[in-house]
Amino acid sequence: MFKKLLGKQVNINTLSLEERVALSKSEPIPAHVAIIMDGNGRWAKKRAMPRVAGHHEGMKTVRKVTRFASDLGIQVLTVYAFSTENWKRPKPEIDFLMRLPVEFLGSFLPEMMERNVRVEMIGDPSLLPAHTQKALYEAMEETKHNTGLILNFALNYGSRSEMVSAMKTMLQKVQDGHLTMQDINEECMTSHLMTAHLPEPDLLIRTSGEVRLSNFMLWQLAYTEFWFTDTLWPDFSEENLLEAVENYQKRNRRYGGL
Numbered sequence: 524m525f526k527k528l529l530g531k532q533v534n535i536n537t538l539s540l541e542e543r544v545a546l547s548k549s550e551p552i553p554a555h556v557a558i559i560m561d562g563n564g565r566w567a568k569k570r571a572m573p574r575v576a577g578h579h580e581g582m583k584t585v586r587k588v589t590r591f592a593s594d595l596g597i598q599v600l601t602v603y604a605f606s607t608e609n610w611k612r613p614k615p616e617i618d619f620l621m622r623l624p625v626e627f628l629g630s631f632l633p634e635m636m637e638r639n640v641r642v643e644m645i646g647d648p649s650l651l652p653a654h655t656q657k658a659l660y661e662a663m664e665e666t667k668h669n670t671g672l673i674l675n676f677a678l679n680y681g682s683r684s685e686m687v688s689a690m691k692t693m694l695q696k697v698q699d700g701h702l703t704m705q706d707i708n709e710e711c712m713t714s715h716l717m718t719a720h721l722p723e724p725d726l727l728i729r730t731s732g733e734v735r736l737s738n739f740m741l742w743q744l745a746y747t748e749f750w751f752t753d754t755l756w757p758d759f760s761e762e763n764l765l766e767a768v769e770n771y772q773k774r775n776r777r778y779g780g781l
């Protein structure tokens with residue numbers, strides 16, 4: 524890929540990662556990047572390892588990508604960690620998955636504090652085990668005053684149920700006289716979603732070659748740039764994230780216009 528540097532065309536493949544990062548930071552960085560982290564089971568299968576080994580390696584990738592996103596100046600990183608459909612998985616796998624937040628936060632929270640990272644979540648935490656909820660709430664409490672990157676975990680999250688819940692709340696407000704039919708518009712709907720306080724995603728990344736949304740942020744992704752890669756999530760690197768951002772910066776977004 525070629526980029527303009529000081530009036531000259533530069534082949535970025537000849538640059539170091541650091542040089543490419545500096546170049547990328549001279550152009551608009553996507554404020555909100557959302558990632559569907561696919562390919563963990565396949566990564567393990569390729570190595571004749573149990574699926575949970577892929578999930579554990581995937582957790583390390585979350586740490587690595589969080590560091591790099593923070594360095595790049597990304598404001599919000601939303602990662603789809605557990606969907607409402609994932610409850611159909613075997614119980615031992617779910618039990619393992621539900622311990623990952625405890626391990627992640629136990630080892631990474633000090634560094635996230637140093638990096639001024641704030642931990643948030645979207646989804647319904649009530650069905651998560653007590654130890655998972657405890658780790659999550661403690662991390663959100665400890666980091667709530669941080670003003671750097673927002674690391675936003677989608678946990679027990681499903682977009683359709685998020686939208687139904689928003690509609691029910693708005694209907695209840697109309698019944699209670701707190702809203703009128705005229706108030707109901709796209710902005711009103713957006714303000715009733717779990718992401719109301721966040722900018723809409725500028726860039727969606729999905730790994731492992733799957734090309735579908737899987738009930739993820741369906742309303743919020745209306746004008747988002749999509750970037751799909753065959754790379755399996757445990758293999759996803761800083762280089763992959765930078766490539767997605769560089770590709771994003773090449774696109775001129777129209778928001779439906781010309």
Ligand SMILES: CCc1cc(N2CCCCCC2)n2ncc(-c3ccc(F)cc3)c2n1
Pocket residue numbers: 560563578579581582585603604605620621623624625627628642658659662676678756
């Ligand atoms: C509860 C399911 C789950 C799965 C999971 N995987 C497995 C699936 C996708 C790949 C990444 C590794 N991770 N990775 C980090 C977390 C995490 C969640 C909340 C939090 F506050 C801190 C860390 C995580 N949570």
